[in-house]
Amino acid sequence: MFVGLASLDNAAAGVLPPLYAIIAREFQANEAALGLVTAVYLLIAAASAAYWGYRGDRSSRHKLLLGGTLLWGAAMIVTSLARTFPQFIASQMATAVGVGSIASVGFSVISDVIPAGRRGLALSVWGISQSLGRRWAQPWLEH
Numbered sequence: 001m002f003v004g005l006a007s008l009d010n011a012a013a014g015v016l017p018p019l020y021a022i023i024a025r026e027f028q029a030n031e032a033a034l035g036l037v038t039a040v041y042l043l044i045a046a047a048s049a050a051y052w053g054y055r056g057d058r059s060s061r062h063k064l065l066l067g068g069t070l071l072w073g074a075a076m077i078v079t080s081l082a083r084t085f086p087q088f089i090a091s092q093m094a095t096a097v098g099v100g101s102i103a104s105v106g107f108s109v110i111s112d113v114i115p116a117g118r119r120g121l122a123l124s125v126w127g128i129s130q131s132l133g134r135r136w137a138q139p140w141l142e143h
Helices: 002-015 017-027 031-056 061-081 085-113 116-141
Strands: none
Touching: 002 017, 002 085, 002 116, 017 031, 017 085, 031 061, 031 085, 061 085, 085 116
């Protein structure tokens, strides 16, 4: 399940750019504005990953990962329900904060749970699952 979630969060992030034209038309925004949303999304995800990682060293990583995953999932649902461009932007930024948790705390949780002799493989599978998530989204967008 853990690896599946890592794939899903990256698949969700990878779906947005190919849909820029449709989203821009829906919200009467230009595609450049959507590119800016994605750029800010990446910056917020990176900054929040540092924060989540810092918090993970000082509290329960499992609870932080659960909280970040719930935030990410809820924000993705809100994104799909957005009716205005500002709502879309706000929900994407909340999504980025949740993704930051999965990106940083996930590695720590694996390190905590998996014995040293299997940790390299587990971390490799975790990393691969994040890359595969984006790749899995591609065929759906080509149709």
